[in-house]
Amino acid sequence: MQATDNQLLLVACDFDRTLIDTNSDLVLFDKLSYGQPLRQQFTTLRQEGLGWTQIMQTQLADLAKQEGYSKADVLACMHDVKMDPVLVSALQELRSSQGPSLQLIILSDANTIFIDEILKANGLSGGIFDEIYTNPARWMTKDAVHVEPYQPLSSPHYCQRKCTANMCKSNILKRARQELGLSDNAGDVRTIYVGDGSNDLCPSLSLSPSDLVLARDGYQLQKLIAKAKNDPEEQSEKVTAQVKTWTTQRELGEMLRQLPTGL
Numbered sequence: 001m002q003a004t005d006n007q008l009l010l011v012a013c014d015f016d017r018t019l020i021d022t023n024s025d026l027v028l029f030d031k032l033s034y035g036q037p038l039r040q041q042f043t044t045l046r047q048e049g050l051g052w053t054q055i056m057q058t059q060l061a062d063l064a065k066q067e068g069y070s071k072a073d074v075l076a077c078m079h080d081v082k083m084d085p086v087l088v089s090a091l092q093e094l095r096s097s098q099g100p101s102l103q104l105i106i107l108s109d110a111n112t113i114f115i116d117e118i119l120k121a122n123g124l125s126g127g128i129f130d131e132i133y134t135n136p137a138r139w140m141t142k143d144a145v146h147v148e149p150y151q152p153l154s155s156p157h158y159c160q161r162k163c164t165a166n167m168c169k170s171n172i173l174k175r176a177r178q179e180l181g182l183s184d185n186a187g188d189v190r191t192i193y194v195g196d197g198s199n200d201l202c203p204s205l206s207l208s209p210s211d212l213v214l215a216r217d218g219y220q221l222q223k224l225i226a227k228a229k230n231d232p233e234e235q236s237e238k239v240t241a242q243v244k245t246w247t248t249q250r251e252l253g254e255m256l257r258q259l260p261t262g263l
């Protein structure tokens with residue numbers, strides 16, 4: 001679609017397996033020798049019905065009790081997550097070329113510390129993103145990372161789709177539009193939603209036909225969109241926005257580069 005004059009672009013990106021090619025929550029448990037024994041407990045905790053943020057709270061607290069644990073190790077692991085250079089420069093170019101007509105945000109179920117450290121290590125700190133919506137994290141005594149849920153239990157999001165209690169990214173998109181001054185009377189706003197996971201479906205369903213979803217090929221979001229589209233009984237809610245797929249972060253970067261002239 002051709003970009004129109006005075007059109008505002010809201011580019012909303014998931015983080016894990018979208019902007020980076022891994023799950024930042026699992027990096028410490030995969031990379032640190034003393035973290036690896038804790039890795040198998042993820043499945044058990046999930047089977048016990050714990051939400052992802054609760055699992056992270058438990059696992060990060062346990063990790064900090066392991067022999068040899070240090071904040072330096074945590075930071076080194078995060079700084080070692082390398083983003084694709086084409087994607088990094090596409091995001092930097094978008095930011096510098098589009099100025100105030102572009103709003104660039106992240107919506108993620110990871111946490112503030114991991115995302116900030118990974119972005120910083122890849123040259124994407126300092127105002128590239130207008131807002132990052134994710135679970136707040138902080139350093140505790142003994143350098144444990146503590147993650148709080150994004151959605152406080154006291155104020156549920158009431159999403160009617162299948163979003164987890166902790167996060168509905170449609171609600172976040174709505175909040176972002178308000179906070180960035182892109183609500184109904186802001187004129188012509190086109191939303192580009194970039195993601196891979198099942199929790200990226202709800203915001204994709206909330207978009208209109210002039211918007212665009214960039215879904216990672218072969219991952220849950222793309223599969224769910226295709227399944228609904230091909231549903232013979234027409235019972236599933238369908239994405240009405242335009243959908244394009246990408247496979248590698250390099251391909252995603254190349255697509256984002258085309259946004260200002262039309263994609």
Ligand SMILES: [Mg+2]
Pocket residue numbers: 014015016017018195196197
């Ligand atoms: Mg993801």
Ligand SMILES: [Zn+2]
Pocket residue numbers: 159160161162163167168169170171202203
């Ligand atoms: Zn939802």
